[in-house]
Amino acid sequence: MPIRVASRRRTAASLAAAFPGAEFVDVTSRTAEPWVRLSPFYPHGGIPVPYDAGVTSESVEGIWQALKVFQDVDVDPARLGITAMKGLKRTVRRYGPVRGHRTGLHGDRLLPYESARRRIYLPAYRWVLEHRVADLVERIRDKSDVVLLDYTTNGDVADPTSPLSHAALIQRYAEGRWPREADAETA
Incomplete structure (x- = not known):
């Protein structure tokens, strides 16, 4: 079934x-x-951050939120280290419209939403499914x-x-x- x-x-x-x-x-x-x-909020630790060789995150959601770029606020590397399963989200209510997701903490490109899902979220979550x-x-x-x-x-x-x-x-x-x-x- x-x-x-x-x-x-x-x-x-x-x-x-x-x-x-x-x-x-x-x-x-x-x-x-x-x-x-x-x-995706669970703090497995050691989850590779797409586009950032050698950089890891505690959770998949930490990666997603860390690489999110808003109108006036860029990436937030601190999200990668959060282990509490709370305090991860970065919202438009607080930071304004989302411009995209950066290709790594220091990347020079912003991915639109669907591309970010495919190139950031999916690889990170699949890694957890396979390794954790x-x-x-x-x-x-x-x-x-x-x-x-x-x-x-x-x-x-x-x-x-x-x-x-x-x-x-x-x-x-x-x-x-x-x-x-x-x-x-x-x-």
Whole structure:
């Protein structure tokens, strides 16, 4: 049976009705061990930062937030060292419109949103799936009927209308359908 993805915000009754007999695995930062380790906020440490040879981050979200560039605020290397799973986000409410994601802490290019997803987020999260939580991915593959719960369910890297669901990425990785990381755009 395929791995499925649903919103963590749904009620238990709604989930049970939609997926009778399924096992539900919450993969958000608000769940317990061991599944919390699948969250992009989890501080695994040693995660390579794309475009920055030798630079690592505690979390995938730390990389994403560190390389984000706003109208008046550039990269924030301090995000790479955060281990608390809180205080990682850098928002437009505080810093203004996002201009893009820098190709490394000292890179000279800004990647637009989709390119940044493909060239920064996907490689970083895939590295975690392969090097830090391969055991959990195998446990998910071994389940006969499983639904991964996340706050968002968008598994389309090219869809900017909602945040990308890491549960959907886990699903695609476990099923051998990882999204294309590189794209034609050179930004």
